[in-house]
Amino acid sequence: MVEVTITVNGTSYTRKIHPLMRLLDFLRDELKLKGTKEGCGEGECGACTVIMDGRTINSCLVLAASCDGKEIITIEGVGGAELHPIQRAFLEVGAVQCGYCIPGMVLSTKALLDKNLDATEEEIKEAISGNLCRCTGYQKIVEGVKLAQTKMKESRGEACECGRS
Amino acid sequence: MFDIKQVYEPMCLKSALEIYQNNPHLTIIAGGTDVLINLRHGKYEEVELLSLQKIKGLDEIKILEDGTIEIGALTTFTKIFRNDIINKHVPILAEAAVSMGGPQIRNIATIGGNICNGAVSADSAPALFTLNALLYLETANASRTIPITEFYAGPGRVKLQPGEILTKILITKDNYENFKGKYFKFSNRKAMDIAMIGVAVLLNTTDNKVNDLRIALGVSAPTPIRCQEAEKTSLGLELTEENMKRISELTILDAKPRDSWRGSKAYREHLIKVLTYRALRELRGNK
DSSP states (O other): OEEEEEEETTEEEEEEEOTTOBHHHIIIIISOOTTSOOSSSSSSSOTTEEEETTEEEEGGGSBGGGGTTOEEEOGGGTOSSSOOHHHHHHHHHTOOSSOTTHHHHHHHHHHHHHHOTTOOHHHHHHHTTTSOOSSSOSHHHHHHHHHHHHHHHHHHTHHHHTSOO | OOOEEEEEOOSSHHHHHHHHHHOTTOEEESSOTTHHHHHHTTOOSSEEEEEOTTOOSSSOEEEOTTSOEEEETTOBHHHHHHOHHHHHHOHHHHHHHHTSSOHHHHTTOBHHHHHHTTOTTOTHHHHHHHTTOEEEEEOSSOEEEEEGGGTEEETTEEOOOTTOEEEEEEEOGGGTTTOEEEEEEEOSSSSSOOOSEEEEEEEEEETTEEEEEEEEEESSSSSOEEOHHHHHHHTTOBOOHHHHHHHHHHGGGTOOOOOBTTBOHHHHHHHHHHHHHHHHHHHHOOO
16 A cells, blocks of 8 residues: 545545555545546546646546646536536537536646637647547537637636737 | 556666666556556556656757757657657657647657557657667666667567666657658547558658658558668659659558558558658658
8 A cells, every 4th residue: 555645626635545546546436526437447538537737637547646746636626616617618508418528528628728718629629639529529519618718718807908809 | 456566666767777677577657558558458467567657857858969859768748749849850750749649648648658568559650760769778787779660579569678668769860850751640530549550751852852761650560660662762763743653652562561440451551652652742842
């Protein structure tokens, strides 16, 4: 057993774990954060996507032991008391059908928009290319990301602050 | 849960090499995107891991005094395709890096792991083959340099000696200066798919005449390969339509693609020719 300290959604957790426990199992079984889904378990589908130190990763392909000292954001940490603009946008355009891929989609979207709020459609598609969805055909998800861009710009008041229209 | 005895996590390369020397049965884990899948599939009956993830300084890209580009073995694919040195001097490697997996995989998978895993479909391999990349291998008390073109032994097998770790990939100046390159990854999906065929072409010309042409293929033989017949024949030729077609046809002499569910032998041979021609035409420009 090894001891790790991992910050998840702003809270620091110290646990003694098996050295080969995956980050996915750490989140779901140790911390009971069930929002992160396991799809394929081998890095093909992106359902288990979380953000580690600002970058998306597949939590099924990372050992929890190697996340010692890292900061993780899961779907539970995206919104606060209210839904995040990305989540609201997805709901409004109907980007969600069965929903299994959506936590990963939202985190890939967040990782993109946190760095580049003006991402083009091409950049959006690239950013979510590691997240498979078998229901929507992606069109509504891309529309959801675009609406999220608008909402996030409005809520940050960027339109007036930066001097652009 | 996996059957596991121990994971070593050294903080520096020196201790990693010493641990490996004393325990050559260890399985090395870098980014982990291949090793964790193998673990999941029960490929290892009993495994002890030597993790390189905590070692600092092996994920840097720099240009040495003599112009050699040095890439640390732990550099991720994301870092490679966003890196200024790579994009300026060896953009073919950036093209290859960004074609691999999806963003989440590229954020943790390392170029050293991609090479040492020995996959026939390794996306970094064809580009590195055309660049005559050198691999710097270290043990606790020795080091050696081997061309990547001599490193692959068969599907999933590479010529690493017991206790040896790949630490750097080197591309010398004479292998990238005055060259233009193009990598085509052909797969059913644009993202999250394994190549049906990978074609890398690196070209150096004067007045549209070939000084040096290198063509490397992935998924076309038990290891990545160079198309030596086509390369030899191309020397001194002017890149006319006819000659480009002829060179592309000759790639088949070195390629030995297989039938698989991903694509048939005949289709793969067709792709190799077409993609080589397409790369040549693009690199030649409008003449």
